[in-house]
Amino acid sequence: MAEKLKLELVTPYxxxxxxxxxEITAAGAIGEFGVLPGHAPFLTSLRIGxxxxxxxxAVSHLAVNWGYFEVEDDKVTVLVQTAERxxxxxxxxxxxxxxxxxxxxxxxxxxxxxFRVYEAALERAVTRIQVAGKSGNR
Numbered sequence: 001m002a003e004k005l006k007l008e009l010v011t012p013y014x015x016x017x018x019x020x021x022x023e024i025t026a027a028g029a030i031g032e033f034g035v036l037p038g039h040a041p042f043l044t045s046l047r048i049g050x051x052x053x054x055x056x057x058a059v060s061h062l063a064v065n066w067g068y069f070e071v072e073d074d075k076v077t078v079l080v081q082t083a084e085r086x087x088x089x090x091x092x093x094x095x096x097x098x099x100x101x102x103x104x105x106x107x108x109x110x111x112x113x114x115f116r117v118y119e120a121a122l123e124r125a126v127t128r129i130q131v132a133g134k135s136g137n138r
Contacts, residue, residue, distance in 0.1 A: 005037050005071075007053060009062075009078040016062075016083045023054040024076060026069055035071055042071040046080060048123045050131055061086040063131040065124055086135030089128050098125035 005024065009017035024035045027049025035042070046069050051062040067080030101122035108115045 003037055004074070005035065005039075006075045007078070008076070009051075009080070009083055011080055011083055016085075017053075017078075019053070019055060021053045021055045025050075025052040026064075026078075027051070028069070035076060037074055039071050039074075041073075042069075044069050046078070048120065048127055050127060051078070051080075051083065061131045061134045063089060063124070063128045084128065084131070086131045086133075089132035089135075091129065091132045094125050094128040094132060097121060098129065101125055 004020040004022060007017055007019050007021045007024065008015070022037075026033060026035075027047050029045040029047050032049075033044070046064060046067045048065050049063075051064045053060050063082075063084045063086075064078075064080045065082040067078060070077045101118045104118040105115070105122065108118065
């Protein structure tokens with residue numbers, strides 16, 4: 001069994017990560033899951049949420065926005081719309097986005113077409129704020 005996982009995390013704009021890691025935790029479509037070396041082949045979709053990986057005892061946090069996660073032969077490929085490291089998140093911008101989404105949701109009914117758009121914006125903002133807090137970025 002391999003001792004490390006080869007992690008490749010890519011957005012449509014750039015390769016965000018290419019690392020040998022010890023462990024990964026992510027927010028799957030039906031719940032949070034973890035992957036260690038030797039994991040069985042696995043494919044799932046990701047939802048807006050926190051992506052965590054451990055490398056040599058250090059823990060890194062990212063905020064990710066929708067995508068796919070595949071494990072095969074100790075190689076993990078992650079394709080997401082966006083990914084931000086905790087220390088890259090603009091906390092004030094995330095708080096402003098949270099406020100805008102909350103205000104919009106107060107005015108809309110769940111049947112409105114824009115309701116789901118603002119729900120996702122709210123979820124992204126909350127995730128970004130939580131992840132930013134894990135870097136000491138306050």
